[in-house]
Amino acid sequence: MDNKGYYKKAGICFIVMVAAIVLLSLFSKDRSFSDTENRALQQFPGFSISQYMEGRFEKRMESYADDQFPGRDLFVKIKSAADVTAGGLEANGVYKGRDGYLIEDVTKPDRKSLSRTEKALADFKARHSNVDMYFLLAPTAGNIMSDKLPRSVRVADQDAYMDQFFKSVQAGGINTIDVRSELRKAADKGTQVYYRTDHHWTTTGAYLAYQKAAPTMGLTPRKYRKAVVSKDFRGTLASKSGFSNGKNDAISLYLPDYDGYKQSVIFYDDTQTRTTKFYRFGNLKKKDQYTVFGGSNHPKYTIKTPVESKERLLIVKDSYANCFIPFLTQDYFEIVVVDPRYYFENIDDLMDSEGITKVLFLYNSDTFFGDDSLALALEQVE
């Protein structure tokens, strides 16, 4: 090791490695969006003396260097592989479970935010006492599939949080829909109710939840049959953790298995477009195949179906509802779907203007307990 030639080689190796990255960065175009991370990537920041003095230019430049790093996704894979080799079981809040399952850690509710939300719900019901309201809070894989977690991992007790929340919501006059035992039973039998690589429930899980929800909501559950539309889905948890779990997910649609199905017309407020298709098959070619269910990130859209029922349903939801809503179209003349993270109009006014007769809240526990947007949306503005 003491001979000169050796160190010369080392020096050349170093220069080559650094130069390779530098040249790759220079000659590759800046990416504006990362599919795997679902966020916009930092572009080259403009320079100004004042921004430099404040340190803002430096921060942006560093983000730029990181975000535009060539082969970013490859390096993330290398890191995950190294972690797993060293015994790592978790990355970015996602556990590498058994049987190919990636399971997200259970979100603990923030006491203050949760109380605020519970009060907002109770007040909202009080303002519309003659409208039946339902709350379907779905459990997540960290709860139902906890037996797939690595043996040494224990997550927080989501059941306890859910029990407490259901109690408070019922006290406020809203009917609760608890699908935990149904999902658990199905999972025990081997039915896949959660995706292995994504934080959503499968359409099968949604279908089971629908069958539990229907009677509570005064509906007769209809029959649907399963149709697989994709076999190579890799979802949010694979991206978030960087883990490769060896198994892709399949996405299924549930199509009506009865006569007299009436087509719906869906109208999106933000894009002002109309369609009759629930499913966006083009999205199966994209990275986030879950968007085949449409309805993501729209503040509000309306579904009108020419059925006999005169009920008008308002659904306040997160993305778990996207594969659930198609089951409800035949029982409501109009369904208004609102996502409080993007919808900033007054929901009370919406109730009046659309003549809403029933309200369904559909959330998954992790998103719901981690987020304040429902409270903000329901609170009355003076």
Place this chain on the structure above:
Amino acid sequence: MNIKNNINTKTETDTNNTNGNSSTVEMTTAERGALVIKIVLVAVLLLFLFFVYRGNSAKDVPVKDIETALVKQTNIEKIMEPCGDRDLLQFMGLDYRDYDSYVYYKTSEALGVDELLIVKVKNRSDLTGVEDAVDKRISSQITKFDSYGPSQVRELNNAIIEKKGKYLFYCTAKSPEKYEEVFRDAI
């Protein structure tokens, strides 16, 4: 560099002129020059420290007090209304839970751009994020009013953004300095 050379040449001429007597009472020119430099050094340091300290310090005033001062000392209530968490999220893109506290006022006019935001952060490093959000707000507002609202665009371009201690102050208005003064006095 140059200063040293001056000292050298000075002593050279000195020894030529005087009787070379550097008594204990009188300093040589070299020593006098050095003393001047030392005084300047101390003064520069104190000045620098003074400005750095001033720029960083802010009284730990609750944001509510600043709001009360604003209401009392200006006509803010005539032009803008107080806004809540949802508005903070909707218009400024900021999650109220990330920060210690805030005051957000916005005009109720449909075509108005007047607004005032004071955010007190938990950590100084959070100020950059708030400032970025404000920048984004101003530029998206300017884009919105670009072709048909010259007076609005003018107001937006003259918006005041100021950071002091753990506070960020942002205001778009016809005369934002009035509010800025109250803010400055309060902290």
Place this chain on the structure above:
Amino acid sequence: MLFSSTIFIFYFLPITLVIYYAIPERYLRARNGVLLAASLIFYSWGEPVYVFLMIYSAFLNYFSALQVRREQHDGGTGKKNLLFAVVMNLFILGFFKYYGFLMDTINDITGANIKYTALALPIGISFYTFQAMSYVIDVYRGTVGPQKNFFRFALYLSLFPQLIAGPIVRYRDVAEELEDRTHSLEDFGAGSMRFVFGLGKKIILANNLGALYSSITALPDGQVSVLTYWIGILAYTFQIYFDFSGYSDMAIGLGRMMGFHFMENFNYPYISKSITEFWRRWHMSLSSWFREYVYIPLGGNRVTVPRHILNLLIVWSLTGLWHGANWNFIMWGTYFGVLLILEKYVYGKKIEKLPAWGQHLYTMVIVIISWVFFSITDIGQALEYLKTMFFMGGHPVANIKTLYFLRTSLVLLGASALCSTPVVLEKFKKLADRYPRWSIAVMAGVFVLSVAYLVFGSYNPFLYFRF
């Protein structure tokens, strides 16, 4: 700017090196100029305002050293100017680093509640202030002549490899190389190898150990166990070593890439057989600074025994204080001072008679305990942590979380222990002799893995929103 960042490794460093080496070797002054400009940019990147403070400090000390020499030339001792420099340097350091601590202590003692604004600490101020003082004192002592060229002195002080986190380079150690140094591909290669392994220590080992320690200290009380806390403090013990020594490695490597030869800062401290030996292997540039500029002027050990003990206590509490402006750091330093005194005067000989493993155990337990006080600023909490470690905290010996941490960090801890010994380097040298290409592949692998962890650090999936 940090060495362990994409902006440094793939933007700043290549640009600086290319410009530096584009200038022909005979124009060393121009190369120095490039280095000075780069160092100022490097520092201003992290401290756009306080870069002026550093430039000020450079001028202050440059000027003072010249004055000291002039004063001595005119028949004086130079003490007046030395005093001026030392007082000014300590005042600057005190103002930024210890003002808050001073005010807190006053408030606690007097019960007053004087409000003050704590200023952010300018990066590297502890390092460059000590380097500057070492320079002026050396000039005063006649150990080295003053640097007449301001830019060359500014280069010494601001040299970006060691500006932010040491090693504390004495002026006399680089004085010659500032004016005349050789460059070669071998030096560059040796330097880059050093840099890469330092980078690996920091990113692959230290950062992950730090994450482990953080998860453990964040555990709610109900999940804590004795073994878990031992794993935690072990993680911290390794983390601080690899963090610090990794950074020193990178500094030494970077210096070598440009023809500078800095002194070593760490020499496998965790294989020490006594605390005395530990401090001859840990952060050597700091302990030798204190020895040379505080301990020896106080009389060192050429005094009566009580005075010697006092000297040691003063030096070590100051060493603690240098590390941080808080009582726990002073405690940490004094703790070592007391142990050194005990080893010197009470049981040092007895320790030497123990079997080797006994000496290692004794040293490591003492060191690990010391890190509890170093890592936890609140002394009450530190004591709670210690109590738990020694079965007095009312916590179970182990629980399911212990199993989780063992399962997920055994490899990391094992690798850390191995890399704390000279064994790894010896094996690597053997590999380099027999299969040089493979050993360079190892270096490349460390680099690629480090970059992978770096990139993941900025990996920020945003699943639900798209603002």
